[in-house]
Amino acid sequence: MTQLPPRLAAFHANGADRYGAVTDRGIIDLTPEFGGRFKGLKEVIEAGALPDLLRAAEGRAPTYREEDVAFLIPLANPEKIICVGVNFPDRNAEYKDGQDAKARPSLFIRFPRSFVGHGRNLVRPPESEQLDYEGEVTIVIGKAGRRIPREDAYGHIAALTLCNEGTIRDWVRHAKFNVTQGKNWDASGSIGPWLVPFTEAAQLDDITLETRVNGEVRQTDRTGRMIYDFRYIVNYVSTFTTLVPGDVIVCGTPTGAGARFDPPVWLKPGDVIEVEAQGIGILRNGVEDEA
Structure with missing residues (x-):
């Protein structure tokens, strides 16, 4: 499969529901930075903030491996x-x-x-x-x-x-x-x-x-x-x-x-x-x- 564009996911890890950016190396948890403003990705979309989250993830190391989280419906x-x-x-x-x-x-x-x-x-x-x-x-x-x-x-x-x-x-x-x-x-x-x-x-x-x-x-x-x-x-x-x-x-x-x-x-x-x-x-x- 060809390389995928930047993407955002909802997931459960360490006892809490979270969201973040998915990269080829893993998942960058953006909940600590944006969770106070947006409860979930629906609220991110309502605010038109998908690009803001992707920009915030640029150049950052993954927080989790995909196999270490439970994906939720987005x-x-x-x-x-x-x-x-x-x-x-x-x-x-x-x-x-x-x-x-x-x-x-x-x-x-x-x-x-x-x-x-x-x-x-x-x-x-x-x-x-x-x-x-x-x-x-x-x-x-x-x-x-x-x-x-x-x-x-x-x-x-x-x-x-x-x-x-x-x-x-x-x-x-x-x-x-x-x-x-x-x-x-x-x-x-x-x-x-x-x-x-x-x-x-x-x-x-x-x-x-x-x-x-x-x-x-x-x-x-x-x-x-x-x-x-x-x-x-x-x-x-x-x-x-x-x-x-x-x-x-x-x-x-x-x-x-x-x-x-x-x-x-x-x-x-x-x-x-x-x-x-x-x-x-x-x-x-x-x-x-x-x-």
């Missing part, structure tokens, strides 16, 4: 986590309902408690063995707005991260008009590992997105093929709700989820899922059964 308490469904052409072809996906995007909401951080295990509940994976590029809003024009959309994005939008498949079909039940099991998905500040269109417009399970490539595509591009997503979502700093939008997964195999292939304890996107990094998680 934003502990976003006001909104909005997910876009069926956003790649091959993924839409999997649905035989005759609907034109290009008309409007399918959207649903997830709760922060349904996600864990990088390196943590996804949890398979006793009520279902149908835990599935969905690798997705995720944007974080940095500037508030309502009815944001497409041409202004990128100016409202502060950072990028990754999501494994883990799903309990049989529970998304418990009712006719929603998928909420199957999308919000505690610790069923992951977000991370970190935030990459968004500075130019090339970071999003046509990057590679890939999901691997135990090293086997299961999903791969490019964001340039998305049915609803990132500009449209920001424009459309902000039509009905005000987007605020720290809001998270999970932007859709390619074909290749376990539900589409014949027979389906569900995640099980011991599996390792990696979601990788060009210029963002690798989000890696294992699987365990709920205790």
Whole structure:
């Protein structure tokens, strides 16, 4: 993988939740310097201070090795986590309902408690063995707005991260008009590992997105093929709700989820899922059964 740009992460170390800059040599804890001003990375984003933290980390030695911390989801308490469904052409072809996906995007909401951080295990509940994976590029809003024009959309994005939008498949079909039940099991998905500040269109417009399970490539595509591009997503979502700093939008997964195999292939304890996107990094998680 190519060298990654500067990035910021939330993590737990020495008995406390912290945040800092991630480098190729380790993690620089910035909590002692900025913790009095910003409780977490959401507050950093609200203040437009991501560049300040990165500047403060320049030239400093790491405080921790990555393996010595527990990564948290980058934003502990976003006001909104909005997910876009069926956003790649091959993924839409999997649905035989005759609907034109290009008309409007399918959207649903997830709760922060349904996600864990990088390196943590996804949890398979006793009520279902149908835990599935969905690798997705995720944007974080940095500037508030309502009815944001497409041409202004990128100016409202502060950072990028990754999501494994883990799903309990049989529970998304418990009712006719929603998928909420199957999308919000505690610790069923992951977000991370970190935030990459968004500075130019090339970071999003046509990057590679890939999901691997135990090293086997299961999903791969490019964001340039998305049915609803990132500009449209920001424009459309902000039509009905005000987007605020720290809001998270999970932007859709390619074909290749376990539900589409014949027979389906569900995640099980011991599996390792990696979601990788060009210029963002690798989000890696294992699987365990709920205790």
